Amino acid sequence: MEKKVVHMTKDWLSHPWIERFLPDHLRPVDEHIFSDPYGLVIIQETEAALERLILHGEQIKGAQTFKKSGKTFQFRLKVNQKRMRLLSYDTAQSEAAIKKRIVVEYLRKAYVPKSSQKRFKEAHVQYIKNGKTFVRSIRRSSLFQSLFVKLEQLDDALLGKLIQPSAAARFYSQSPSEKEDSPADTKELMNLLQPLEDAFQSEWGSLGNVIRNRLERLLVETRQAASIYDDLDIEDKYNLKRMLQKDIPDLIETYLLLPQKEKESRTEQVYEALTKMEVRLRSVKEATEQNNVEKIEQLLRLTDKRYSTQNKKGR
Numbered sequence: 327m328e329k330k331v332v333h334m335t336k337d338w339l340s341h342p343w344i345e346r347f348l349p350d351h352l353r354p355v356d357e358h359i360f361s362d363p364y365g366l367v368i369i370q371e372t373e374a375a376l377e378r379l380i381l382h383g384e385q386i387k388g389a390q391t392f393k394k395s396g397k398t399f400q401f402r403l404k405v406n407q408k409r410m411r412l413l414s415y416d417t418a419q420s421e422a423a424i425k426k427r428i429v430v431e432y433l434r435k436a437y438v439p440k441s442s443q444k445r446f447k448e449a450h451v452q453y454i455k456n457g458k459t460f461v462r463s464i465r466r467s468s469l470f471q472s473l474f475v476k477l478e479q480l481d482d483a484l485l486g487k488l489i490q491p492s493a494a495a496r497f498y499s500q501s502p503s504e505k506e507d508s509p510a511d512t513k514e515l516m517n518l519l520q521p522l523e524d525a526f527q528s529e530w531g532s533l534g535n536v537i538r539n540r541l542e543r544l545l546v547e548t549r550q551a552a553s554i555y556d557d558l559d560i561e562d563k564y565n566l567k568r569m570l571q572k573d574i575p576d577l578i579e580t581y582l583l584l585p586q587k588e589k590e591s592r593t594e595q596v597y598e599a600l601t602k603m604e605v606r607l608r609s610v611k612e613a614t615e616q617n618n619v620e621k622i623e624q625l626l627r628l629t630d631k632r633y634s635t636q637n638k639k640g641r
């Protein structure tokens with residue numbers, strides 16, 4: 327009976343004629359505010375930030391605030407034992423026609439174990455249109471359902487940390503074959519790189535020599551980075567995976583769809599974009615290699631000091 331009442335209440339609130347009586351934060355958002363070419367960027371960036379946290383959820387301990395700052399987008403997620411509070415917004419530099427601010431407050435499963443609906447205490451978007459400020463609910467918007475699912479998945483990842491042994495203990499208890507299949511293994515990078523190398527030989531064969539040569543150098547540089555992939559930090563791994571999964575294929579495939587005249591006018595910009603990716607990758611690779619050199623030098627100095635002292639004592 328209780329479920330039926332809840333269902334009827336939801337249906338009642340969703341009727342258009344009742345919207346005028348609802349407070350602003352419960353009125354459903356008009357999805358046209360996301361319809362311009364850059365309107366969905368804030369949702370896509372927020373989901374990407376959550377995916378990154380889900381991937382490394384087991385490394386998160388206690389109450390923390392996570393931040394991601396960019397020129398056009400800002401992200402904040404406060405996490406404690408009871409709740410997660412998400413804030414993301416378009417900056418003044420965003421190209422979105424309507425700047426938006428998303429707020430979601432989520433009560434964690436340990437405190438609200440049964441009802442997914444009740445976990446989302448707050449879910450709204452704030453924006454200014456025609457000089458007027460609006461606050462609208464995003465809870466039932468189809469555009470945000472994937473984001474809500476990712477919050478649930480992040481909660482699962484964080485809860486998993488409470489009942490699983492430490493990462494180190496798990497690693498040493500694995501068999502050699504299990505270690506080879508570890509997500510952090512360099513095999514992960516090669517699996518991401520292989521589709522791009524295949525596309526380079528087939529679908530992207532019509533690229534002009536200028537772009538093709540530059541792309542080939544980038545792919546070679548990426549393959550060489552496999553040797554230091556395990557040593558990269560979370561941020562650099564995430565950026566490298568995004569480059570391989572999204573940035574490179576999106577750039578090349580969109581470029582290939584352009585009319586010939588437009589393609590010629592954009593060649594230099596595409597070339598520069600690929601160059602920036604290669605320079606960034608090389609910079610990360612060199613910094614990581616230098617860090618490893620400094621680490622071994624420090625260990626050698628420490629070992630020399632420790633065992634030289636012991637030898638003197640032994641005499």
